[in-house]
Amino acid sequence: MAIDIQPEKVKGPGGREPGASRPARPWWLRPAIHTAVAGAVIGYVVGHWLGNFLGSNYQQLPLSDSSDLPIVLGYLLAVVGWIAGLGVFNDPLRQMTGRPVPVEEEDASAAAGLARYFRYSLDHKVVGIQYLVGMIIYFCTAGLFAMAIRAELLSPAYHIFSSSTYVELVGEHGTMMMMLMSSLVVGPFGNYLVPIMIGSKRVAFPRIEALSFWLTPAAFLILFSSLMLGGFPFGWTGYAPLSIQATQGADSYAVAFGLMGISIILAGFNIIVTVICYRAPGMRWSRLPMFVWSMLATSVLMVLAAPVLVGGMYMIITDRTVQTAFFADQLGGSSYLYQNLFWFFGHPEVYILALPGFGIVSEIIPVFCRKPLFGYKTAAAGMIGVTVLSFFVWQHHLFDSGLNPDMRPLFMLTTELISIPTGLIYLVAMGTFWKAKIRFTVPMLFALGMYFNFLIGGISGVFLSDVPADTTEHGSFFVMAHFHYTIMGGLIFAFMAGVYYWLPKMMGIKLNQTIGKIHFWTMFIFFNSTFLPLFAVGLAGQPRRVFEYASNLQTINDWVSISAFCLGGSILIFVINFVWSTVIAREREEGNPWQSRGLEWQVASPPPPGNFARIPVVLSGPYEYGTPGAPPVADLNPPAGVVAAAFTGAPTAAAEA
Amino acid sequence: MSAAADAAPPPAAPAAPAGPNHGLRIFLLWLPLAVIADLVIWIVWGPHLPPGTMSSSAANQQFDIKVMAVLAAPVMIFVLTYFGYALIVWRQRDGDTEDGPALHGNSRVQASWITITSVIVLFLAVFGTVELKIANGAGAGEGPSPIWKPGGAPLQVQVIGQQWKFTYRYPQFGGFETTQLVLPEGQWVAFHVTSLDVIHSFWAYQLGVKADANPGVDNVAYTKPEHTGGFVVRCSELCGLWHGAMFDYGRVVSMSAFRTWAASTRVQLAAVTRILPPYATTYDPTVVPQINKAMAKAGIGGANGYYYPPQDPVQP
Ligand SMILES: [Cu+2]
Numbered sequence: 001m002a003i004d005i006q007p008e009k010v011k012g013p014g015g016r017e018p019g020a021s022r023p024a025r026p027w028w029l030r031p032a033i034h035t036a037v038a039g040a041v042i043g044y045v046v047g048h049w050l051g052n053f054l055g056s057n058y059q060q061l062p063l064s065d066s067s068d069l070p071i072v073l074g075y076l077l078a079v080v081g082w083i084a085g086l087g088v089f090n091d092p093l094r095q096m097t098g099r100p101v102p103v104e105e106e107d108a109s110a111a112a113g114l115a116r117y118f119r120y121s122l123d124h125k126v127v128g129i130q131y132l133v134g135m136i137i138y139f140c141t142a143g144l145f146a147m148a149i150r151a152e153l154l155s156p157a158y159h160i161f162s163s164s165t166y167v168e169l170v171g172e173h174g175t176m177m178m179m180l181m182s183s184l185v186v187g188p189f190g191n192y193l194v195p196i197m198i199g200s201k202r203v204a205f206p207r208i209e210a211l212s213f214w215l216t217p218a219a220f221l222i223l224f225s226s227l228m229l230g231g232f233p234f235g236w237t238g239y240a241p242l243s244i245q246a247t248q249g250a251d252s253y254a255v256a257f258g259l260m261g262i263s264i265i266l267a268g269f270n271i272i273v274t275v276i277c278y279r280a281p282g283m284r285w286s287r288l289p290m291f292v293w294s295m296l297a298t299s300v301l302m303v304l305a306a307p308v309l310v311g312g313m314y315m316i317i318t319d320r321t322v323q324t325a326f327f328a329d330q331l332g333g334s335s336y337l338y339q340n341l342f343w344f345f346g347h348p349e350v351y352i353l354a355l356p357g358f359g360i361v362s363e364i365i366p367v368f369c370r371k372p373l374f375g376y377k378t379a380a381a382g383m384i385g386v387t388v389l390s391f392f393v394w395q396h397h398l399f400d401s402g403l404n405p406d407m408r409p410l411f412m413l414t415t416e417l418i419s420i421p422t423g424l425i426y427l428v429a430m431g432t433f434w435k436a437k438i439r440f441t442v443p444m445l446f447a448l449g450m451y452f453n454f455l456i457g458g459i460s461g462v463f464l465s466d467v468p469a470d471t472t473e474h475g476s477f478f479v480m481a482h483f484h485y486t487i488m489g490g491l492i493f494a495f496m497a498g499v500y501y502w503l504p505k506m507m508g509i510k511l512n513q514t515i516g517k518i519h520f521w522t523m524f525i526f527f528n529s530t531f532l533p534l535f536a537v538g539l540a541g542q543p544r545r546v547f548e549y550a551s552n553l554q555t556i557n558d559w560v561s562i563s564a565f566c567l568g569g570s571i572l573i574f575v576i577n578f579v580w581s582t583v584i585a586r587e588r589e590e591g592n593p594w595q596s597r598g599l600e601w602q603v604a605s606p607p608p609p610g611n612f613a614r615i616p617v618v619l620s621g622p623y624e625y626g627t628p629g630a631p632p633v634a635d636l637n638p639p640a641g642v643v644a645a646a647f648t649g650a651p652t653a654a655a656e657a
Numbered sequence: 658m659s660a661a662a663d664a665a666p667p668p669a670a671p672a673a674p675a676g677p678n679h680g681l682r683i684f685l686l687w688l689p690l691a692v693i694a695d696l697v698i699w700i701v702w703g704p705h706l707p708p709g710t711m712s713s714s715a716a717n718q719q720f721d722i723k724v725m726a727v728l729a730a731p732v733m734i735f736v737l738t739y740f741g742y743a744l745i746v747w748r749q750r751d752g753d754t755e756d757g758p759a760l761h762g763n764s765r766v767q768a769s770w771i772t773i774t775s776v777i778v779l780f781l782a783v784f785g786t787v788e789l790k791i792a793n794g795a796g797a798g799e800g801p802s803p804i805w806k807p808g809g810a811p812l813q814v815q816v817i818g819q820q821w822k823f824t825y826r827y828p829q830f831g832g833f834e835t836t837q838l839v840l841p842e843g844q845w846v847a848f849h850v851t852s853l854d855v856i857h858s859f860w861a862y863q864l865g866v867k868a869d870a871n872p873g874v875d876n877v878a879y880t881k882p883e884h885t886g887g888f889v890v891r892c893s894e895l896c897g898l899w900h901g902a903m904f905d906y907g908r909v910v911s912m913s914a915f916r917t918w919a920a921s922t923r924v925q926l927a928a929v930t931r932i933l934p935p936y937a938t939t940y941d942p943t944v945v946p947q948i949n950k951a952m953a954k955a956g957i958g959g960a961n962g963y964y965y966p967p968q969d970p971v972q973p
């Protein structure tokens with residue numbers, strides 16, 4: 001079965017018909033990032049004016065709690081202006097009014113090179129790259145805030161920053177990481193690779209997918225702009241009533257977080273429908289790559305958990321602007337309500353940040369162990385188990401709060417139960433390594449680092465699930481070290497594994513492997529030397545988010561800070577490698593450098609428009625390494641009629657003929 | 658392409674090649690390491706594990722942390738030993754381009770893994786519940802009507818959090834309010850934790866007590882101080898600008914010293930106590946000005962329940 005790729009004219013995503021394109025307008029009239037910025041500015045000005053007009057009886061005090069309406073309406077209309085400027089509404093409006101939807105963008109963008117990355121592109125591969133670059137920028141920005149926090153913590157009593165600046169830094173770092181990194185993997189790799197891995201030419205909802213990306217820069221900038229309004233003093237959790245009483249910076253928090261919530265709902269929705277409905281013939285559930293399973297599980301979490309966040313943020317906004325009293329105790333509201341809503345989202349959120357990591361490493365290890373994934377069904381069951389259980393554990397964040405104290409044994413049990421499906425992920429890895437032929441490539445190193453870090457993160461999580469032990473650990477640096485081990489040590493390491501593994505596929509260039517190894521070793525060593533001591537710091541009694549601490553903890557805090565700066569340096573090595581390899585060196589990578597059986601590696605790098613010349617017929621699972629007589633993973637050029645036959649029930653027989 | 662290359666089977670079918678018993682080797686590597694680690698944790702490390710043994714709840718937490726560390730260490734060492742062994746023994750040698758054996762799973766291994774993890778998890782859940790019950794709530798906030806509580810009549814201490822200060826009221830001694838937290842040795846204490854403004858968390862580190870201070874909520878936590886000495890109180894819920902500076906110190910003294918202190922403080926603060934609102938489990942925000950007035954009279958500073966601009970106070 002020869003694998004040859006012949007691009008053919010396909011129906012564009014979004015239902016556009018191939019055909020005569022409209023005469024191209026001059027570039028500055030076509031919707032792109034510059035029109036979006038213009039729309040945002042106009043929207044903000046209008047919204048701000050409208051807020052002042054509606055709330056004119058409020059006093060105008062800078063850095064006070066009395067003029068939230070203009071800020072909130074300004075942000076909201078700026079977002080509307082931003083997406084209108086991008087042209088998000090153009091096609092739907094044309095369809096609604098019965099006018100033909102032009103195909104212009106496809107042809108123009110294919111030729112336009114870099115410009116298409118600054119536009120509302122309906123190509124899932126463009127969106128994937130947009131996400132990738134965006135996420136790296138967001139991650140580095142939020143990481144710089146962490147550097148500033150560690151700088152302040154060099155001394156127990158001497159202050160680099162004022163206390164207000166310090167809480168701003170803490171809030172910005174935490175919120176930016178938690179909200180934007182939700183899409184760290186789903187955005188770039190999910191959008192780019194899932195359709196290719198399931199043998200589809202497109203995603204289900206390209207407009208929704210593209211919109212999900214374009215909301216992230218808006219959320220990022222709105223959150224960032226909080227600094228101009230004095231920041232917000234309540235970290236990423238935004239507990240009421242502190243978030244109600246705080247100054248206008250809190251509006252940025254609520255709008256940005258709510259916006260990001262909408263973005264991840266949209267992103268998740270698209271992935272779910274794509275995976276369910278757009279699998280190629282023969283891509284049975286039992287052949288779905290583990291990475292696709294993890295994207296599906298993550299998307300389910302996103303779609304089900306994020307609405308609660310959006311609701312919570314909306315209630316904060318109305319509490320702050322029009323004096324509803326959802327969270328005001330003395331007016332019949334409850335600050336517990338917010339804690340419940342927040343963690344009902346917040347705990348699934350931490351699995352939104354963990355499952356993609358499991359998916360990436362489970363996808364990568366069979367390739368570099370040269371063995372089938374051990375216990376495929378177990379791995380899938382583990383992911384589904386985590387997904388389901390994560391909705392039943394949120395009150396472990398409230399063990400000391402006095403809320404629902406009699407149910408603590410229940411939440412202790414459910415929390416500990418999660419370690420069973422999580423343990424399955426480790427079983428799968430260990431089985432895969434059994435008698436393997438391990439190749440120490442850069443992606444494999446990062447995958448191994450992920451398993452090491454997440455082991456520590458996961459086991460420390462069991463300590464936190466025990467109510468008596470949690471009494472000491474809750475709210476301390478212990479918790480902070482725990483979730484940095486799972487998110488930074490788990491998700492970010494897995495993300496790096498994914499970058500080194502898939503970037504040659506996505507961009508068709510080689511990443512420098514030597515710098516990659518230096519990046520891995522520095523990141524691995526300094527990550528552990530940053531966060532491992534923090535368990536001890538927490539157990540020694542240092543609460544989170546403080547800028548003053550016991551003077552006997554200075555040595556260890558200084559150690560951590562210096563390690564953190566070195567960790568920042570290792571991320572810098574990554575950025576240099578990324579920019580060097582993708583912009584300056586641009587060494588071509590066309591084949592299948594990892595000898596992977598993944599369907600995505602059977603097409604050219606980067607994949608042609610439409611991914612596949614024809615819908616492929618999937619013949620076997622993606623991990624059949626070393627299996628005698630295993631058929632190739634897919635027939636990329638199936639005989640005519642075989643796809644139609646697939647829907648009548650005999651896919652493989654026809655394909656093997 | 659690789660798909661085709663992979664399809665070509667390795668010439669010899671993997672017919673269980675005779676080799677070292679890897680499972681046994683890993684087990685023999687793991688066993689001594691796990692035993693040593695557990696002994697070190699239990700005997701050497703255990704008595705020094707936080708939060709110490711100053712109170713009943715602290716000792717209970719130390720025990721829990723110890724037990725979990727003893728359970729966690731073998732699990733962790735097993736995974737690490739396994740990976741370490743795998744990476745050394747099963748790495749691909751130079752020039753070898755073959756694939757590994759096609760093992761798709763092993764239902765016995767999978768079943769025993771699930772059984773072992775389930776047993777550990779269920780044990781931990783039961784253990785945690787028992788520990789929570791026998792330690793009378795383990796020093797954690799249990800809400801207004803605790804179901805796990807000590808018998809007898811514990812000393813009532815109300816902890817009032819506000820930005821950015823804790824104050825303490827002793828209702829059994831006329832309800833005076835002070836910034837000093839003094840507790841008697843060998844007597845159960847019931848902390849009634851509440852807040853006047855935002856959510857704080859009362860964390861008496863060496864006592865192993867942590868209870869959120871929610872406005873309008875009476876969050877009760879129990880402990881029994883067993884040794885005299887000082888302890889640190891920190892706010893462990895981010896509560897605004899000066900959260901990082903919201904800490905003070907308490908002390909555990911002998912019962913007689915406590916009685917003397919309480920009696921004298923009661924007299925000393927009598928004038929302030931008179932203008933305080935009467936003791937209540939929670940305080941309506943409307944009485945906050947009254948509390949503030951009394952506190953100002955007693956020389957107690959703080960944000961007094963109001964949010965003030967960042968430059969004030971310059972130093973707490
Ligand atoms: Cu959680």
Ligand SMILES: [Cu+2]
Binds near residue numbers: 856892893900903
């Ligand atoms: Cu506080």
